[in-house]
Amino acid sequence: MKNNYSRKKKDHCVSSDIKSSSFLFRFPRVLSVTSGKGGVGKTSFTLNLAFALTRLGQKVLVLDGNLGLGNIDVLLGLTPKFTIEDFFCHGKSFQEILLQDPNGISIIPAGSGIPELVTLTDDQKISLLNELDVITVKTNFMLIDTAPGISSNVLYFNMVAQESIVVVTPEPTSTANAIVLIRILSRKHRKKHFDILVNLAANENEARELFKKIILTTDRFLGNLSIGYLGFVPFDNKMSVALRSQKLVLKAYPESSSSKSIRELAKTILERPVLNKDRGSLHFFRRQFYFNHVSAQFNS
Numbered sequence: 001m002k003n004n005y006s007r008k009k010k011d012h013c014v015s016s017d018i019k020s021s022s023f024l025f026r027f028p029r030v031l032s033v034t035s036g037k038g039g040v041g042k043t044s045f046t047l048n049l050a051f052a053l054t055r056l057g058q059k060v061l062v063l064d065g066n067l068g069l070g071n072i073d074v075l076l077g078l079t080p081k082f083t084i085e086d087f088f089c090h091g092k093s094f095q096e097i098l099l100q101d102p103n104g105i106s107i108i109p110a111g112s113g114i115p116e117l118v119t120l121t122d123d124q125k126i127s128l129l130n131e132l133d134v135i136t137v138k139t140n141f142m143l144i145d146t147a148p149g150i151s152s153n154v155l156y157f158n159m160v161a162q163e164s165i166v167v168v169t170p171e172p173t174s175t176a177n178a179i180v181l182i183r184i185l186s187r188k189h190r191k192k193h194f195d196i197l198v199n200l201a202a203n204e205n206e207a208r209e210l211f212k213k214i215i216l217t218t219d220r221f222l223g224n225l226s227i228g229y230l231g232f233v234p235f236d237n238k239m240s241v242a243l244r245s246q247k248l249v250l251k252a253y254p255e256s257s258s259s260k261s262i263r264e265l266a267k268t269i270l271e272r273p274v275l276n277k278d279r280g281s282l283h284f285f286r287r288q289f290y291f292n293h294v295s296a297q298f299n300s
């Protein structure tokens, strides 16, 4: 089946048809896993969290949000037939590109080395939301593993998400860049709630101390934000060992320290009340996005 959004001209890969294709009757919880600095463990955490949530009976979809240079399929040892590039450039639907991992996680694989997808156009952003509306009807959680930094795509995915998990590590540059990301999302995009996940911590104490430092800075310079401590994942050699053999640490080493933490975090996320219930759902966000998009066109 061809999607409605791909354009004839391959070189631009821009979707021009932004008509609504469906309305959602049931909304997934949409979580972004994001960071200011690269290499802090977003993808490792996202995939293992997805696995833990699946084990808790949830239907989970993972979107590789590093659209132009994704690696989720590689980390899972999967070979996708199609990727998101085929959606934007070759008329494939999300149904066609959806990859099913043997653990029960659904994955939307990103392109590999596709510079055009590093910054989506407004039309592409809208058509992506339309497709996500359709594909997530029977999904409990959609996890978006973003690229690092403050690019337009990163900001967009964090706006789509109801809950943004900002991953930091004890490295000062990781914290500094996370604060920059939070500043931009709060000041320019009015996002007010963030969850901090400390990865690669030596222990809970170090993680909580780091969180306190972040709060001191954000309280002082960014004003009235709600920043919560989600928890921490300890530095665990088993994480890298599992990754090198394209396995999930939760599956390969279920009793390792990182696996235990991630299982606990999955329970915390599942059991806590949904934050920003009416803000950030795909449906809500799409309406906002249409509004901004259409008014921008009227005003231009």
Ligand SMILES: Nc1ncnc2c1ncn2[C@@H]1O[C@H](COP(=O)(O)OP(=O)(O)OP(=O)(O)O)[C@@H](O)[C@H]1O
Binding pocket: 035, 037, 038, 039, 040, 041, 042, 043, 044, 045, 066, 146, 147, 148, 199, 200, 233, 234, 235, 236, 237, 239, 240, 241, 243, 258
């Ligand atoms: N808790 C941990 N303990 C030890 N190593 C870890 C842990 N979490 C992640 N790593 C390792 O850190 C490296 C980077 O992880 P990962 O690719 O998940 O980061 P990322 O934030 O997604 O990177 P990018 O920003 O490039 O997408 C990997 O080698 C991974 O095995």
Ligand SMILES: [Mg+2]
Binding pocket: 042, 043, 044, 145
């Ligand atoms: Mg990654």
